[in-house]
Amino acid sequence: MTVLAAGAEAPRVNPWLSEARATLSLAWPMILTNLAQTAMTVTDVMMLGRLSPEALAAATLGHNLYFMLMIFGLGLLLAASPMMASAVGRKLRFVREVRRTVRQGLWLAVAVSLPIWAVLWNAEAILLGMGQDPALSKAAESYMHALQWAALPFYGYIVLRSFISALERPRWALAVAFLCVAFNVAANWCLIFGNLGFPAMGLPGAGIATTLSSLMMFLGLAAVVLLDRQFRRFSLFGRFWRPDWPRFAAMLRLGLPIAGILTFEVSIFNIAALLMGRIDTVSLAAHAIAIQIASVTFMVPMGLAQAVTVRVGRAFGAGDAEAITRAGWTAFTMGVSFMAAMALLMFIAPRMLIAGFLDLDAPTNQPVIAMAVTFLAFAALFQIADGAQAVASGMLRGLHDTTVPMIYAAIGYWGIGLPLGIVLGFPFGYRGAGIWIGLCAGLAVVSVLLLARWLRRDRLMPFLGAERGGGQPRERPSTHE
Numbered sequence: 001m002t003v004l005a006a007g008a009e010a011p012r013v014n015p016w017l018s019e020a021r022a023t024l025s026l027a028w029p030m031i032l033t034n035l036a037q038t039a040m041t042v043t044d045v046m047m048l049g050r051l052s053p054e055a056l057a058a059a060t061l062g063h064n065l066y067f068m069l070m071i072f073g074l075g076l077l078l079a080a081s082p083m084m085a086s087a088v089g090r091k092l093r094f095v096r097e098v099r100r101t102v103r104q105g106l107w108l109a110v111a112v113s114l115p116i117w118a119v120l121w122n123a124e125a126i127l128l129g130m131g132q133d134p135a136l137s138k139a140a141e142s143y144m145h146a147l148q149w150a151a152l153p154f155y156g157y158i159v160l161r162s163f164i165s166a167l168e169r170p171r172w173a174l175a176v177a178f179l180c181v182a183f184n185v186a187a188n189w190c191l192i193f194g195n196l197g198f199p200a201m202g203l204p205g206a207g208i209a210t211t212l213s214s215l216m217m218f219l220g221l222a223a224v225v226l227l228d229r230q231f232r233r234f235s236l237f238g239r240f241w242r243p244d245w246p247r248f249a250a251m252l253r254l255g256l257p258i259a260g261i262l263t264f265e266v267s268i269f270n271i272a273a274l275l276m277g278r279i280d281t282v283s284l285a286a287h288a289i290a291i292q293i294a295s296v297t298f299m300v301p302m303g304l305a306q307a308v309t310v311r312v313g314r315a316f317g318a319g320d321a322e323a324i325t326r327a328g329w330t331a332f333t334m335g336v337s338f339m340a341a342m343a344l345l346m347f348i349a350p351r352m353l354i355a356g357f358l359d360l361d362a363p364t365n366q367p368v369i370a371m372a373v374t375f376l377a378f379a380a381l382f383q384i385a386d387g388a389q390a391v392a393s394g395m396l397r398g399l400h401d402t403t404v405p406m407i408y409a410a411i412g413y414w415g416i417g418l419p420l421g422i423v424l425g426f427p428f429g430y431r432g433a434g435i436w437i438g439l440c441a442g443l444a445v446v447s448v449l450l451l452a453r454w455l456r457r458d459r460l461m462p463f464l465g466a467e468r469g470g471g472q473p474r475e476r477p478s479t480h481e
Contacts, residue, residue: 019326022168023307023334029174030165031303036177038299040184040213044206047188054136055203061127062140064270066147069119071266073112073151075259077158079251080105081306082313082397084166089317095234102163102236104248108255109155120148139203146207153211153218160221164231165310172228176220184213257402261393264409268418268442272435275425283432286371289357294379294386297342301335301387305394308332312398321458328395328454332388339387346380371432378436385443392450399457408449417442 041063048055080101087097119126124141128134161173187209194200201208225231269291276287308331315323346353350373351360358365358372396405421438424430430437 015322016326016330019311019323019330020334023304023311023327023330026165026168026170026310027303027307027331027334029170030306031300033161033170033174033177034299034303034306035296036174036181038295039181040210043181043185043188044210047192048203048206051192051202054139058136058139058203059143059206061132061136062123062143062147065123065126065140066120066144068263068266068270069116070151070154071262072259073109073116073155074158075262076108076112076252076255077105077155078162078258078397079255079402080159081162081166081309082316082400083251083254084163085310085313085398086317086400088166089314089320091318098163098166099234099236099238100244100247101251102159102234103240103242104244104251105159105162106156106240107243107248108251109152109159113152113155116151117148120144143203143207146204147210148207150207150211150214153215156218157214157221160218160225160236163225163234163236164221165306166313167230168310169230172224173221176217176224179220180213180217183216184209187212254400254402257406258397260406261402261409264406264413268413268439271418272421272439275422275435276432279425279431282367282371285368286375287432287435289354289368289372290375290379292357293346293353293376294383297339297383298386298390300338301390304331304335305390305397308391308394309398312395313400316399324399324457327398328457332391332395335387335391336384339383343380343383346376346383350376374433375436378433378440382440382443385440385447389443389447389450392447392454395454396450401453401457404453405450408446408453412444412446412449413442416445 044059044063048059083101084098087094087101090097121144122141123144124137127137127140132140157173157176161170164170164172188206190196190198191201191205191209192203199205222237225234225236273284273287273291276284308327311327311331312324315321315327351369353376354360354369354372358369360369393405396402417438419438420441421435424434424437425432426434428434
């Protein structure tokens with residue numbers, strides 16, 4: 001045991017190193033949770049692929065429609081994270097403030113689920129209107145009628161996950177998510193194929209399995225916040241019926257731009273897939289492989305973005321400009337460094353990555369493999385930009401700065417990336433490569449614009465601080481409504 005001499009100072013801990021440790025501690029459970037949630041969809045696809053090619057095609061059609069609606073609602077609910085984080089950092093009646101934000105987040109989850117249910121109930125008519133095959137559209141609707149009910153419990157889980165993340169205890173969400181992934185595998189096996197005495201339900205069985213898994217995710221995390229001593233003091237579900245309309249409106253103001261950012265980004269990748277389908281089947285298959293690989297690596301900067309929203313948000317609530325700077329740049333450096341390593345891997349070992357999807361020795365696969373190698377080279381180019389824009393968006397979200405970033409996303413993805421990809425892909429004849437160049441350009445533009453806005457944060461923070469109620473004197477925490 002080392003004893004300090006009288007008058008000696010304790011060794012100082014590097015604040016940047018401390019921030020790096022705090023960010024990693026918060027981010028890695030979030031990254032694994034994101035991977036677990038992705039694994040749930042991958043499980044559905046893998047098992048339905050074993051059922052029949054037609055079932056897989058119908059599920060893909062239905063899930064694309066489902067995902068487009070779900071991602072918008074997810075953006076709305078992500079507003080809860082910076083609101084709670086800044087309240088915790090501000091320490092101004094934060095128990096009450098956090099409780100009310102959770103309550104209105106759950107209200108918003110119900111409000112956004114209702115129109116999603118209405119739209120998905122008519123999935124067949126929507127898909128037919130998009131020119132899809134009638135038989136596949138009908139099958140997709142049977143899948144949607146079972147899957148659509150997963151929206152509300154999943155959104156409830158997201159709100160509760162934001163709560164425990166704001167308190168920097170995200171490991172509970174990870175544990176619940178992995179348990180539910182295992183349940184989803186078992187439920188799919190039973191309900192799709194009729195194992196263990198269950199009826200063989202096919203597509204609807206997959207939807208029911210995912211809905212039950214989402215319900216378990218919400219109930220599992222609800223049990224945690226009710227039973228854990230540190231969470232229980234917030235009484236999250238007390239007086240649930242009591243409205244807080246100003247807070248509900250504030251969540252919408254913050255969440256609508258986040259939803260816009262996610263929608264602009266996701267939609268350009270969906271449209272890219274449709275454009276690949278207009279070229280030929282080989283281009284579409286190669287594109288699907290490259291995008292799937294890129295989506296897995298993206299889980300790391302996505303988790304870092306969620307972590308930095310909390311870290312910056314807490315520093316923002318406390319009014320600590322130095323802590324804001326450290327939190328932002330630490331996560332940004334981690335995200336860009338990881339994506340640079342992934343870019344190098346895609347450049348030097350593309351066939352190793354493709355081997356997880358296709359038999360490299362099969363002669364019939366060679367055209368797809370060659371095209372996928374080309375597309376992975378472009379995916380490597382946009383790795384750094386993709387990681388930069390994801391983390392920078394989370395940094396700004398921690399400052400409650402979402403409206404201008406949404407405009408940047410619209411400019412980069414729809415104003416530059418998509419038109420450039422279409423022009424290069426078709427009139428200029430670069431085909432799939434041209435579309436990928438457009439994706440790279442769009443991501444690069446958005447990342448540069450977001451980073452430039454972060455560099456101007458000192459001029460923006462007085463205005464942003466006024467919006468979130470900063471500058472008020474600190475008071476002792478209160479548990480009273």
